[in-house]
Amino acid sequence: MKKYLIALFMAVLPVTAMAAGGGAPLDHIEVDLENKPSLQRGMATFVNRCLGCHSADYQRYERAANDIGLPPELVQEYMIFGDQKVGEQMHNAMSKDDAANWFGNPPPDLSLEARLRGPDWIYTYLRSFYQDPARPWGVNNVVFKDVGMPNVLEDLQGVQINNCTPEELLHHGDAEIDPLTGARMSECLTVVDGTGKLSEEEFDQTIYDLTNFLTYMGEPYRLESERLGTKVLIFLAIFFVFAYALKKEYWKDVH
Ligand code: HEC
Structure with a gap:
């Protein structure tokens, strides 16, 4: 038994180690795939601001539209630039x-x-691009040092400057949150x-x-699987009642 437990622990270990990662501390968010307005705004920003350079070859416009509650005709009209069709993948x-x-x-x-x-x-x-005249695009990034991507959202965020040494920058999140107020300290x-x-x-x-x-x-089927999962659990709960009644019936003469 002990051996199995150790084997199980070893199997899980690399996953947690990878998740911890290294480098600068990250700001945490709770993603919410049920929040359709948020996903719709996110898609609008993505096609307007990112798709010019990045593709999303595993994702079709139409599938995304249906999953996040946008009419495909509107996506075809307002979110597709060039001669692509709504049934195609998000190429560039x-x-x-x-x-x-x-x-x-x-x-x-x-x-x-x-x-x-x-x-x-x-x-x-x-959110971590900052001004760095030494870099070709004039910006660097806290979590991706010497990144090759320009700060394409600078007009929205504004010019961000860095007040720390590279060493402090790497650890800037460590002492940053005031535990009482939740405010950022340094x-x-x-x-x-x-x-x-x-x-x-x-x-x-x-x-x-x-x-x-x-x-x-990254997981377009996740929404669907979660909904299906709930239905399966409800089914199992109801099925359990009948299975239990049947078991009682079968065993009633044995005891
Ligand atoms: C002007 C072109 C351009 C635009 C527009 C652009 N990017 Fe980038 N992006 C790049 C380049 C080039 C890299 C690779 C950087 C490197 O490896 O040094 C990159 C890298 C990234 C990475 C890191 C990839 C990795 O290595 O894991 C992410 C995430 C990313 N971009 C997201 C976005 C998002 C989201 C948008 C839209 C807001 C966007 N990019 C818009 C050029 C662009």
Whole structure:
């Protein structure tokens, strides 16, 4: 028995170790795939702001539209640029070689990104670009050092500057939250007033919605499986009553 327990522990160990990861601390969010308005806003941001460079080749527009409650005709009209049809995958026309020349690394396909990195990482990454004149696009990132992606949401967030040394920056979340008030105590990154179109809360909400949508894309069947799972459990509960009654009937003469 003990041996089995140890084997089980060993099997689970690498998963938890991987989830912990290294590097800068991440801001935590609870994704909510039942929140359709959030997923719809996330999809709008994704097609407007990300699809120009990144593709989502495992996701069809129509499937996403149906899953998150958008009429496919509206998606065809307002969310598809170029001559793609709503039944097609979310491709883009950028060639991988050109992209590698422009950015150093080509922008990866984002269909499975949330499964690869996790929602917390994406949420933190998109809010952690800061000004760094030494980099080709003038920005660096706390959780992705020397990133090849420009800060494509800077007009919304504003120019973010870093007040810490690289070492402090890496640990900026450690002592950041005041346990009593929940307020941030030492802020490494601050947005220059008046440079962004959105307030901090609005920007965080935009990124939350976008991350929610990326999480949905990673597991488009999850919503469906959860609904089906509930039905199966209800069925099993009802079935149990009959099975139990039948068992009693069979055994009644034995005792
Ligand atoms: C101008 C082109 C461009 C746009 C627009 C763009 N990205 Fe990127 N993105 C890149 C490039 C290039 C990389 C690869 C960076 C590297 O490897 O150094 C990247 C990397 C990423 C990564 C990290 C991938 C990894 O390595 O795990 C994520 C996540 C990401 N982008 C999300 C987004 C989201 C979400 C949007 C829309 C808000 C977006 N990107 C818009 C160019 C772009």
